Amino acid sequence: MNTAEKVDPENTSQECSQCGELVGRDGSKFECPQCGYVRHADLNAAENLSQREGEPCTA
Numbered sequence: 884m885n886t887a888e889k890v891d892p893e894n895t896s897q898e899c900s901q902c903g904e905l906v907g908r909d910g911s912k913f914e915c916p917q918c919g920y921v922r923h924a925d926l927n928a929a930e931n932l933s934q935r936e937g938e939p940c941t942a
């Protein structure tokens with residue numbers, strides 16, 4: 884079992900807050916090839932979190 888790699892369970896730092904595309908973040912910059920959304924990676928993650936707070940759990 885590999886536990887050395889830290890994985891964000893919610894993918895909030897990799898998921899585009901605009902279209903939901905999973906994008907591997909490059910340092911602190913988030914750039915979505917799907918919709919062209921560009922944001923600081925931490926701000927994108929924060930937007931994903933704030934959007935999910937109001938949503939019912941669908942897991």
Ligand SMILES: [Zn+2]
Nearest residue numbers: 899902915918
């Ligand atoms: Zn996008």
